[in-house]
Amino acid sequence: MSYELYYWPMIQGRGEFVRLALEEAGADYVDVARGPEGVSAMMRMMESVEHPPFAPPFLKDGDLVIGQTPAILLYLGARHGLAPKDPAGGLWTHQVQLTISDFVAEAHDTHHPVAVSLYYEDQKDEARLRAKEFRQNRIPKFLGWFENVLARNPSGGPHLVGTAVTYADLSLFQVVEGLSYAFPKTTRRALKDAPRIAVLHEAVAERPRIKAYLRSERRIPFNEEGLFRHYPELEE
């Protein structure tokens, strides 16, 4: 039986971290809200299940409904060899992913520093301040940490954890993609100080299943409804 992924159909957003794991795994899945039933199928599911997700994305596998991106990846990682099998390695992969989630939440807040219930246009002044902090302090701090994790991995390869690709590698690839879209100048400069992250990003892009996915219709282009948005004024 195939997985059912529930997420907003018009954006990459947080759902993209799950899509990348499913694609790399070669898993059979349906992106439900992009199908004929659309978003209403997602809303119905959120309201009816015993374990309601707080927000999309969520994944349905038979009777099991899992929300929260890091929890979904914890589940998929164990089932599809996208995380080490030993408990300590699995937990470390998850810890890296949770740090990616924190970074992503901060990237989102650059365009919504005051209220998710308001439009970007209603919080542009505050967004400028928050984006400046994000560019100057937070991007270097987070990328510095990931670079350090790569440097300390004794395997030496382009992997955050162990000797093989994990969902954390796929997620860091996606973060670089998103940052490069939202803050192109900042990210280009920052990656010069993070050569291992740049190598990881290229290595993931070249993985056959990821490469095919990125070229497919299934990969939604970045846009200004999503998590990573390109507002040139936020990079000034």
Place this chain on the structure above:
Amino acid sequence: MSYELYYWPMIQGRGEFVRLALEEAGADYVDVARGPEGVSAMMRMMESVEHPPFAPPFLKDGDLVIGQTPAILLYLGARHGLAPKDPAGGLWTHQVQLTISDFVAEAHDTHHPVAVSLYYEDQKDEARLRAKEFRQNRIPKFLGWFENVLARNPSGGPHLVGTAVTYADLSLFQVVEGLSYAFPKTTRRALKDAPRIAVLHEAVAERPRIKAYLRSERRIPFNEEGLFRHYPELEE
């Protein structure tokens, strides 16, 4: 061998979620940065380990060093019976905890909406806007979700998951404590619409080990250096 908890010594902060789990478990632990070696021991550890945590809190158990509050609780929950043993129940507990973490991050941002590198006093205007959104929209949305989770739990008891206390219950207790400190009027009103959460909060406070902990010197009082801060102007 006892656990070593590493966290800022002057605040409850995110470390408190771990402290509550350790206390409820009756686990032997050392709160290292509150001891003679202070914060410098924490900093040395962060810089020297193969798996460096991005930020405190982190927990050391023998050779294992685990960062990220939800990952620490996932680990402790499985070892000390603070989560269901079946994989689906364990994952659901974790999903609830991740949603608590999201809520807590938003609570933090009410006093730091622009930059963690700046003082509250330098972002008071933006804090007022963000706090208003948090009080009016986010507190009702999150508490509504937790209330719904309690209502849908077939066990009927004051537990988010299953029939026994989990680390998620302890964490929701702490969120209510923090919100009651930071936004007392708002929280008092909000809990009238969330009677199950109010009952859970009281039930956790009455657990013998938690009760003893809350009365001990180990429980640091809330203050304006922590995650939950009381600035009366943010509730106007």
